[in-house]
Amino acid sequence: MARTSLDAVAVAAATARLSDVDRVLPDGRQPVHTCYVPASKVTGDVLRDWGAQALAALDEHPDALAAVLPEDLAPRIRERVRAKLVAEPVEDLRIDFEDGYGAPADEVEDADAERTAGIVAGWRDDGVLPPYVGLRMKSFDTRVLRERGIRTLDIFLTALGDPPPGFVITFPKVTSVDQVEVFGDVLDLFGIPLRFEIQVETTQSIVDPEGRLAIPRFLAAGRGRVSGLHFGTYDYTAGCGLGAAHQHLAHGACDFARNVMQVSAANAGVRVSDGSTNVLPVGDAVAEGWRTHYGLVRRSLAHGFYQGWDLHPAQLVTRYAAVHAFYLEGVEADARRLKAYVERAGGTAFDGASAGKITSALLDEPATAQALSSSFLRAVDCGALDEAEVLGVTGLRVEDLEALASRKA
Known part of the structure; x- marks a missing residue:
């Protein structure tokens, strides 16, 4: 016997008691x-x-x-x-x-x-x-x-x-x-x-x-x-x-x-x-x-x-x-991984005319992008890298990294 598609009203009723997962991230810079x-x-x-x-x-x-x-x-x-x-x-x-x-x-x-x-x-x-x-x-x-x-x-x-x-x-x-x-x-x-x-x-x-x-x-x-x-x-x-x-x-x-x-x-x-x-x-x-x-x-x-x-x-x-x-030893490998997200998206990670707006296609693997971006931000915060160096190795501006780290990109 062929089955029919689920009834949308029934699905809504079955899942009604669930809510969206609430992920709260710390605000601002963390001291070392x-x-x-x-x-x-x-x-x-x-x-x-x-x-x-x-x-x-x-x-x-x-x-x-x-x-x-x-x-x-x-x-x-x-x-x-x-x-x-x-x-x-x-x-x-x-x-x-x-x-x-x-x-x-x-x-x-x-x-x-x-x-x-x-x-x-x-x-x-x-x-x-x-x-x-x-x-x-x-x-x-x-x-x-x-x-x-x-x-x-x-x-x-x-x-x-x-x-x-x-x-x-x-x-x-x-x-x-x-x-x-x-x-x-x-x-x-x-x-x-x-x-x-x-x-x-x-x-x-x-x-x-x-x-x-x-x-x-x-x-x-x-x-x-x-x-x-x-x-x-x-x-x-x-x-x-x-x-x-x-x-x-x-x-x-x-x-x-x-x-x-x-x-x-x-x-x-x-x-x-x-x-x-x-x-x-x-x-x-x-x-x-x-x-x-x-x-x-x-x-x-x-x-x-x-x-x-x-x-x-x-x-x-x-x-x-x-x-x-810690940050300098990993900078090249981390940069390659971030660039790989860009390549899989089929283009550049940012549009220079729009001051680094990231495309949503970068979020195919958001947990990895979040971890890599957070690492670069911490490196800038503590002085291990400066913003120009990060842009040079990743192609991403700080605002791009912040969006990825907060999963808002």
């Missing part, structure tokens, strides 16, 4: 790092000082840096790292009132909160802010910490006035949905739009007591305020019961936690950031510190974590060296 500086050590010159110390390390230890770089790209990377350290050494600064700061007397923390807010306000007024800036407050673990953290935040925001673009609050050691919900309620009391990032550094922030993944519920409890998930290496590995010798970013326990972070944040408009290494490039340990940091940054990049923590100015050298090497 977050520099954590204890509030007591933050001065008006801290950004310039970090850049100057990084440049000094770059000049004093050329062999140590050369040892970790791909030989064919080493001169180019060194030149670009130097330019980056001069122009914009810090992309994201977090003024730390938590573990790196300690628990001084109330009057001391009050004074530091007001003083550092004044520094940020001065940078804002002078137009010298880094792209992102904010503070890490104390956790909600105990009543004492909650009250002190909220008090510090209140003093800081009162002294700051209008938060600048890119202002973010780091909420550490989250263990429950209730903490996220209450923190959101506290932020509502300030009467201004405020976003925060959750530090994933407890086992309860990965799997809750009922055996469910915790982060999706944290994000829902944040009611759109959560901008990022930042991994905390040492609290998390200690919480897993690992010994000191095994508390490092490359441990399998960290990989599991980061995979949960990554999957939970995907399509939620939330960025992920890797944690830190406490192997610092100082004194006689510069070579070891740079080798360790460079390797971990490259590992993070390969796993799709494009941001991480830096705890010392000399780590800026290997942060930018690793990031630049």
Whole structure:
């Protein structure tokens, strides 16, 4: 018996309860790092000082840096790292009132909160802010910490006035949905739009007591305020019961936690950031510190974590060296792949007269186009490539790449 075509009304009724898949992508540029500086050590010159110390390390230890770089790209990377350290050494600064700061007397923390807010306000007024800036407050673990953290935040925001673009609050050691919900309620009391990032550094922030993944519920409890998930290496590995010798970013326990972070944040408009290494490039340990940091940054990049923590100015050298090497090593292959989309479309990817408008035919494989375009945009943002270089290798302008990366082309 021959079958007839499906009835359109019946199909509509059968699929009525479904909705379109909602993919929310993060807005704007993602910094390659977050520099954590204890509030007591933050001065008006801290950004310039970090850049100057990084440049000094770059000049004093050329062999140590050369040892970790791909030989064919080493001169180019060194030149670009130097330019980056001069122009914009810090992309994201977090003024730390938590573990790196300690628990001084109330009057001391009050004074530091007001003083550092004044520094940020001065940078804002002078137009010298880094792209992102904010503070890490104390956790909600105990009543004492909650009250002190909220008090510090209140003093800081009162002294700051209008938060600048890119202002973010780091909420550490989250263990429950209730903490996220209450923190959101506290932020509502300030009467201004405020976003925060959750530090994933407890086992309860990965799997809750009922055996469910915790982060999706944290994000829902944040009611759109959560901008990022930042991994905390040492609290998390200690919480897993690992010994000191095994508390490092490359441990399998960290990989599991980061995979949960990554999957939970995907399509939620939330960025992920890797944690830190406490192997610092100082004194006689510069070579070891740079080798360790460079390797971990490259590992993070390969796993799709494009941001991480830096705890010392000399780590800026290997942060930018690793990031630049990552993008420069892949530029030719990535460019060929993007050009292949153009060729399969049967023409050029853009019309010069229309300032780079991309044809819809390029979206035959949108996920691949999105990933490749996003990579080139990140390379431009961090200084590994400039717009002219990207246009030269891909034939695409930045606006073309942005359209592909957002799947709006």
